[in-house]
Amino acid sequence: MRKNKNQLELADLFRKHGDDFRRNNFLSSEQSKAMYHIETCRTAILGGHIEACDHCGFEKNAYNSCRDRHCPKCQTLVKEKWLSARKAELLPCPYFHNVFTLPHELNLLILTNKRVMLTMLFAAVKETLQVFAGDPQWRLVGQLGFIAVLHTWNQKLMDHFHLHCIVPAGGLSYDRKQWIAVRNKYLFRVQSLSKEFRKRYLNKLEKAYGQSKLSFHGRASEYEDKRKFRQLIETVKAKQWIAYSKQPFGGPEQVFEYLGRYTHRVAITNNRIDSLENGKVTFTYRDRSDENKAKQLTVNAEEFIRRYLLHILPSGFMKIRYFGFLANTNKKECIPLIQQLINPDLKITEKATESIQEMMLRLTGTDISHCPECGKGKMIYMEELPETSLDTS
Numbered sequence: 001m002r003k004n005k006n007q008l009e010l011a012d013l014f015r016k017h018g019d020d021f022r023r024n025n026f027l028s029s030e031q032s033k034a035m036y037h038i039e040t041c042r043t044a045i046l047g048g049h050i051e052a053c054d055h056c057g058f059e060k061n062a063y064n065s066c067r068d069r070h071c072p073k074c075q076t077l078v079k080e081k082w083l084s085a086r087k088a089e090l091l092p093c094p095y096f097h098n099v100f101t102l103p104h105e106l107n108l109l110i111l112t113n114k115r116v117m118l119t120m121l122f123a124a125v126k127e128t129l130q131v132f133a134g135d136p137q138w139r140l141v142g143q144l145g146f147i148a149v150l151h152t153w154n155q156k157l158m159d160h161f162h163l164h165c166i167v168p169a170g171g172l173s174y175d176r177k178q179w180i181a182v183r184n185k186y187l188f189r190v191q192s193l194s195k196e197f198r199k200r201y202l203n204k205l206e207k208a209y210g211q212s213k214l215s216f217h218g219r220a221s222e223y224e225d226k227r228k229f230r231q232l233i234e235t236v237k238a239k240q241w242i243a244y245s246k247q248p249f250g251g252p253e254q255v256f257e258y259l260g261r262y263t264h265r266v267a268i269t270n271n272r273i274d275s276l277e278n279g280k281v282t283f284t285y286r287d288r289s290d291e292n293k294a295k296q297l298t299v300n301a302e303e304f305i306r307r308y309l310l311h312i313l314p315s316g317f318m319k320i321r322y323f324g325f326l327a328n329t330n331k332k333e334c335i336p337l338i339q340q341l342i343n344p345d346l347k348i349t350e351k352a353t354e355s356i357q358e359m360m361l362r363l364t365g366t367d368i369s370h371c372p373e374c375g376k377g378k379m380i381y382m383e384e385l386p387e388t389s390l391d392t393s
Contacts, residue, residue, distance in 0.1 A: 009270045010072055010308070013281060014039045017301040024302065031309045037066035041073050047387035055377025061385060069319075070312055072270045079264035080359050082320075086259060089326070089335050090252035092343045094169040096187040097249065097258070100125045100197055101162040101242040105235055106205075108220040110161055115314040116213055117205070118161065122148060124201040125163050126323045128243075131196065132188045133171050133324075142171030142180045145326035145334070147259075150319040153267045155285035156297055157307035162242075164262060166255060172325050172338055179341040186245055194243035202237060263320055267311040276301065 014035055027035070040046050048063035065074050102110065102121060110117045125148060133144040146167040154160035169182040208214055209229055216224040223229045249255045274282045274296060281304040286292050299307070313319060325334035339346050360368045371377040 007270075008273050008276055010268070010273060011038050011041060013273070013276055013301060013304065016276070017279070017305060021302055021305045025306065027309065028312070030315055031312045034068055034070045034309070034312045035305075037068035038071045041066035041068070041071050044385065044388045048385045050382040050385060051379040052382045053371035053374060053377035054380050055371060056374040058371055058373035058377075059382070060372075060379075063385070069264075070266055072266050072268070075264040075266060077356065077359060079260065080354075082263065083256065083260055084354065087256060089331060090255060091168050091335070091338055092252065092346055093181065094251060095249040095255045096165075096167045096169055096182075097246040098129075098165040098167060098187065098190075098193070099162055099242070099244040099246070100128075100165065100193075101160070101244070102201070103236045103239050103241060104160070105232060105239075107159045107161070108218075109214065109223060109232075111159060111310065112217045112220045113214050115317055116208055118150060118313075118317070120201060120204040120208065121150070121161065121163060122321055124197055124204060125165065127200050128193060128197045129165070129167070129188075130324065132193065138188055140171050140180055140182060142173045142178075143324050144168075144171050145324035145331075146322075147326060148321050148323065149263050150313075151262075151265070152311045152313075155288070157267055157283075157304070157310070159310045166259065168326075168338075170342075172334060172341075176334070176337065179338055181342075190243050190245045193245075194241045197243050198237070198239075198241040201241075202233060206233060267308055 018035055018039060022032075022035075042063045042065055044061070044063060046064040046066060048061060050059055051062050052059045065071075067074050067078075069075070069078070100121070106117070129144055129146065132138055133140055133142060135141075144167060146165050149164045149166075150161075151164060152159060152161050167187060169187070171180045172178075173180060214223075216222075223232055249258065268283060272284045274284060276282075279301050280298050281301055282296055282298040283304070284294055285297055287295050322328055322331070325331065325338065354362070357367065357369050360366060369378050371379055
């Protein structure tokens with residue numbers, strides 16, 4: 001159910017309890033920036049412009065967005081623009097959905113080495129899938145293409161590092177003359193995938209440790225000791241790593257719908273935050289262990305903010321990446337080629353271009369250029385509103 005505009009938002013929570021959290025906790029520069037951006041998003045602090053109705057003269061202030069990728073308010077339009085670009089790249093074939101998860105025993109190291117250890121996650125998954133695609137036993141000798149999307153949370157906002165991979169059900173032959181369709185109901189056996197994924201990731205982790213590429217802070221400092229680090233490696237090596245495979249999508253339309261739900265998610269959206277009372281936050285989550293039922297969890301505000309900030313990514317770190325024939329260096333040539341190899345009669349979809357007004361009309365059914373007061377006129381730009389300081393907002 002959509003919340004009304006007066007209900008609680010993440011920005012409200014940060015404004016009320018953010019200063020206390022900053023005084024009592026160490027924040028990285030990325031975390032500080034993200035909190036500031038979310039607090040000031042669409043407020044006078046970021047400036048904006050004045051709009052006026054050309055029919056009745058009604059005026060309103062339109063404030064700028066922060067455009068931070070961790071802000072719940074700023075992802076809808078970014079997502080829609082991204083989806084429009086991807087729609088022309090969909091292939092006329094089924095798609096698989098694989099999920100690769102790092103064991104929670106590594107979480108302390110990851111949190112102090114996000115850039116290094118999450119980059120290794122992408123690399124290990126890429127190598128695992130491509131080496132399987134080149135193995136004749138899987139009857140698919142060619143190059144895969146896939147989109148990998150990083151998620152760092154679970155429904156309770158705790159750290160849970162995993163990649164969602166969307167993989168077309170086939171490969172492009174190495175001479176680029178044939179599309180080799182997958183004939184099974186699965187891409188590769190998940191047990192085999194998980195073993196290869198584990199081996200490749202741990203090899204990279206041990207190499208990074210040996211080359212002193214890891215930092216050790218806070219609770220992760222114990223792993224600076226070689227013996228403790230070795231014990232950690234042996235512990236996770238003995239575990240069954242998760243390389244989950246969901247049922248394949250039926251076709252491009254289902255893939256498109258899935259991508260729309262998952263690619264530009266933030267750790268929690270505003271509509272999941274239910275209340276803030278007496279310094280405690282109540283939010284809704286889905287309990288995967290209980291038939292995915294919706295439940296509520298209450299934590300104090302400091303703990304809620306701590307959990308949210310676990311998921312702030314390093315500056316410039318790309319959470320959506322493209323590999324194989326979908327990589328940016330390959331897709332311009334490979335996608336039209338594969339589309340024609342699969343279906344020579346296929347009509348190629350042109351990349352759609354929409355204005356913000358057109359996009360909002362499609363998404364919400366509301367023409368944002370119409371005057372909200374009289375409903376007859378158009379809102380037109382009048383003048384710029386300068387940024388104001390945080391202290392005088």
